[in-house]
Amino acid sequence: MDRKLKRWEVALLCGVLAALLWSAWAGQEQAQLAGQVIRLHVLANSDSQADQELKLAVRDRVLERAEGLYPQDATLEQAREVLEDNLDELAAAGQQVVDEAGRDYPVTARLEKCWFPTKEYENFALPAGEYTALRVVIGEGEGQNWWCVAFPPLCLGAATESVEEATAAGLFTEDQAGLMTRENEGYVLKFKSLELLGQLRGLFTGN
Structure with a gap:
C-alpha cells in the first residue's frame, strides 16, 4: 500500500527541487559571465608583509600596463589576443x-583557466567558478592570492570602467550586470551558495 507523503516531506522535496533548479540556472549564468571577462590572478612569493605589499604593487603595475595595451573600445577577443601577445x-x-x-x-605571466572563489569588490561581485585568467606568479608563488578583473578594467585605481559603462559598451548584458551588482539583492549570498554547491559536487565526484 502506497504511503502518502507528509507535508514536511513534500516541503523538503520542493526545497530540494528548487535548489537544483537554481543551481542549474546559476551555473549557466556563471558560465556565460565567465565568457565575458578575463580575470587577474596574482600569487605572492609568500605571506610575509613585505611580499604581500609587493604583490599589490605588482598587481597595480600589471593592470595599468594591460589597460594601456588594449585598443580603444576593445572586444573581449581583442583583449585576449593582446594579453596573449604581450x-x-x-x-x-x-x-x-x-x-x-x-x-x-x-615574475611570470600566462593566460590559463583558473578556479576562483566568490569575490566581492567595491561595487560588484563575481560568482565562484572557472574563468580565463591572466595569472601572474611572483617568486615561489606560495603566498596569498589576489583575484580581480583584467578585462574589462573594473578593478582598483587602474580601473577606467564601471560595470554600467562596460554594459553600455556591450561587454555585459543587462542580466549579467544585474547579477554582478547590488541591484540584485542578496547576490553575494547566492554566489556563496553556488560555491558551496560546487564544493559538494566535487566531493561526490572526487574532483
Whole structure:
C-alpha cells in the first residue's frame, strides 16, 4: 500500500527541487559571465608583509600596463589576443616592480583557466567558478592570492570602467550586470551558495 507523503516531506522535496533548479540556472549564468571577462590572478612569493605589499604593487603595475595595451573600445577577443601577445611585457612590468623593491624574485605571466572563489569588490561581485585568467606568479608563488578583473578594467585605481559603462559598451548584458551588482539583492549570498554547491559536487565526484 502506497504511503502518502507528509507535508514536511513534500516541503523538503520542493526545497530540494528548487535548489537544483537554481543551481542549474546559476551555473549557466556563471558560465556565460565567465565568457565575458578575463580575470587577474596574482600569487605572492609568500605571506610575509613585505611580499604581500609587493604583490599589490605588482598587481597595480600589471593592470595599468594591460589597460594601456588594449585598443580603444576593445572586444573581449581583442583583449585576449593582446594579453596573449604581450605576456612577456606584462611579466616585465611586474619584474620591474620587484627589481625596484630590491628583490630577486622572478615574475611570470600566462593566460590559463583558473578556479576562483566568490569575490566581492567595491561595487560588484563575481560568482565562484572557472574563468580565463591572466595569472601572474611572483617568486615561489606560495603566498596569498589576489583575484580581480583584467578585462574589462573594473578593478582598483587602474580601473577606467564601471560595470554600467562596460554594459553600455556591450561587454555585459543587462542580466549579467544585474547579477554582478547590488541591484540584485542578496547576490553575494547566492554566489556563496553556488560555491558551496560546487564544493559538494566535487566531493561526490572526487574532483
